[in-house]
Amino acid sequence: MDYNEDVKINQNELDLEWLRQPELIWKYSKELAEAQFELDKLDEKISVITAEKELAIRTSPEKFGLEKVTEGALKTVLQSDKELAGLRDTFNEKKFEINILSGALKALDNKKKALENLVVLHGQNYFAGPSTPLDINRESIRQNNKEIAMEKIKEKIRRRTI
Secondary structure, three states: OOHHHHHOOOHHHHHHHHHHHHHHHHHHHHHHHHHHHHHHHHHHHHHHHHHHHHHHHHHOHHHHOOOOOOHHHHHHHHHHOHHHHHHHHHHHHHHHHHHHHHHHHHHHHHHHHHHHHHHHHHHOOOOOOOOOOOOHHHHHHHHHHHHHHHHHHHHHHHHHHO
């Protein structure tokens, strides 16, 4: 999965971005659910193997180099077990994957909010080309010239009627 590309927004194709958004949410939600399922299965497997090894250690401590089974000794043997260590590493990697997928879903939620705001800005012509700003001095002079011209016309009309 390309997380970085999936959270980017092309503001020139907002309609396509909106159409793609639910598909992305579904894709990452499904991946997250599958990863969580695998993590749960892995956790169960670790628990079963730990219980089996613990029983074996308690039953035959001498096979594990122990004279007496104490909780500390039991924990040390289980911690140093290569099979369990490998499973714990896999477990931690899966947790990391779940954290990444959760972050991706949060990013997609932020993308949704950004898309909503971009659509509002688009509706307000925010992305329209630049407009010529109103030159207040020029407008003021133009208005003043109109008023002067109107006064001159009125004056000529009054002179003719007298």
